[in-house]
Amino acid sequence: MNMTNVFESNDALMLSASGIEKTFMLHQQGGAQIVALTGVSLDVTRGECVVLAGASGAGKSTFLRCMYGNYLATKGRIAIRDDSRASRHVMLTEAAPHEIIRLRMTTMGYVSQFLRAIPRVSSLDLVAEPLISRGVNEDEARARAASLLERLNVPRRLWALAPATFSGGEQQRVNIARGLIAAHPLLLLDEPTASLDAENRDIVADLIVEAREKGAAIVGIFHDEDTRERMATRIVRLNTAAASNESGALQTC
Template sequence: MTDHEAFATRNDLMLRASGIEKTFTLHQQGGARIHALAGISLDVERGECVVLAGASGAGKSTLLRCMYGNYLATRGTIAVRDDSRAERHVSLTEAAPHEIIRLRTTTLGYVSQFLRVIPRVSSLDLVAEPLITRGVNEDDARERASALLERLNVPRRLWTLAPATFSGGEQQRVSIARGLIAEHPVLLLDEPTASLDAHNRDVVADLIAEARERGAAIVGIFHDEDTRERVATRIVRLASPSPMSTTDTNEAGALQSC
């Protein structure tokens, strides 16, 4: 089934990856190649939280970055639902940069374990900014940002400060608030609880469950087993691709659902 047929006939389909391969070429190391993904296919529907599992090096974060448009897949296609278009989807692997930026505003949310700090911008403004970009009144956006920071136990004394000097856990909670506040239809979560204590992991798990219940399609990586089991509706295991030549037609990745 083509992407057009899939999105036209499956109203709950939000994200589709088909035959994804990704190879990195290290030009400063004699052109050595790293095979990060090979032959990965995955459909994600509304209300699902698909958790990626597998050993280090299996390509979990690489797959998320391909889905967000940070990396361009070497082969295969990634498509995201967009009902404003006649074909009802956008191909990330073919989209122009401005189209990817638009999707990140309207459709694709991404939370990393690392906060990309903007100098001299307060935590409150960092969290409110995605709503303001979407046209929400500034006062309303800041009110919603305050409520989310409060729920994530970020101390009020930090809200007016830029988070460059915050602890790892505090920065991560600001990053989570920024990534979740806009309630994107598709959420990509790359180890969002890696630096959190048990109590705050529980808070994040609750937020993820609420996003799923409102219909978000979620793909995430969680190394904490308790959190993974709590949020996952499906666990997909990736196996490390074989380090063979990219021209070898037998190259294939392993993908299992459980």
């Protein structure tokens, strides 16, 4: 398959994963191997929210981490749209570390279940940093960060504090704000609402729907059924052998 032709012929395509396999080698356990993914393929276009579903251990988070470049796929190819290149894409599974870092700055946003924050950096600065790294004026970046933290019900008294001692829900809302503030065209979401109460879960759902309606391509894991129904335009159900599309299994967000 010529990926250049694929991305040139489909301006909406943001991510194309083909034949992804991931095997983990347990070196401290006699070289035992765990097969996490086998033969998973997925195309994601602008304006859709693909929800990964399947039993625990099916490889949903592993697949997300492969798409973000945290894990290198054992086999297969993952291509991410990059219109600054003549080829219109970067082959993530062959990319150098500096290329992956640049894609994360310009193209791919990621929200995990847990906040991994730099010690002693305030919540406000932590959320503003993705904008500042892209050249946005610091005052504007902090103003946008404050607006997002306020919408996510993070108390103002916490904005100047590092989030290490926050509650799980407060940390997760800071994490979500940091992941969404730069309005990346591709969003990868690993259980972003897992630690939230119903009110804040609805707020996050609204933000994700707004990002999709503005054209973001989204791949997410949502175990809460109501949130999944609200988010998904398409479900991809994973097992250890393959992935099968269930287009239209849930109503469009």
